[in-house]
Amino acid sequence: MTTQTHPVDHELIQAAAHVARTRCRGDNHTVAAAARARDGRIVTAVNAYHFTGGPCAELVLIGAAAAEGAYELDTIVAVGDRDRGVAPPCGRCRQVLLDYFPALKVIVREADRIRTVPITDLLPDSYVWADHQLEAE
Numbered sequence: 053m054t055t056q057t058h059p060v061d062h063e064l065i066q067a068a069a070h071v072a073r074t075r076c077r078g079d080n081h082t083v084a085a086a087a088r089a090r091d092g093r094i095v096t097a098v099n100a101y102h103f104t105g106g107p108c109a110e111l112v113l114i115g116a117a118a119a120e121g122a123y124e125l126d127t128i129v130a131v132g133d134r135d136r137g138v139a140p141p142c143g144r145c146r147q148v149l150l151d152y153f154p155a156l157k158v159i160v161r162e163a164d165r166i167r168t169v170p171i172t173d174l175l176p177d178s179y180v181w182a183d184h185q186l187e188a189e
Contacts, residue, residue, distance in 0.1 A: 087129075125152075140174070
């Protein structure tokens with residue numbers, strides 16, 4: 053596991069928290085995500101909860117970013133509604149985020165501490181299916 057920690061992007065946390073407060077309503081949308089694209093733009097999204105395993109906010113964000121022409125993401129964070137704060141990505145999201153963006157940084161909360169870590173720290177010894185992952189090693 054890498055011990056490198058990156059600066060926390062507080063503007064990104066605020067953007068996700070704002071979307072969680074203003075757009076997450078009811079049981080269908082309970083988590084918001086925000087990501088900073090390499091060009092500096094901030095993209096946001098909310099989850100689409102469904103009992104069959106609807107997509108998490110991080111996965112919806114990948115599509116929203118692509119729709120805006122932002123194909124390279126630098127940092128991502130998820131924030132829960134009802135003031136639940138920063139939430140780590142689930143296992144499926146960790147794998148997808150790593151596959152799409154192997155250099156991505158993720159903002160996570162551990163107890164009372166918020167930090168930014170490489171996606172590879174959240175999914176060590178991951179399955180490699182994409183050629184660009186092999187080139188990065």
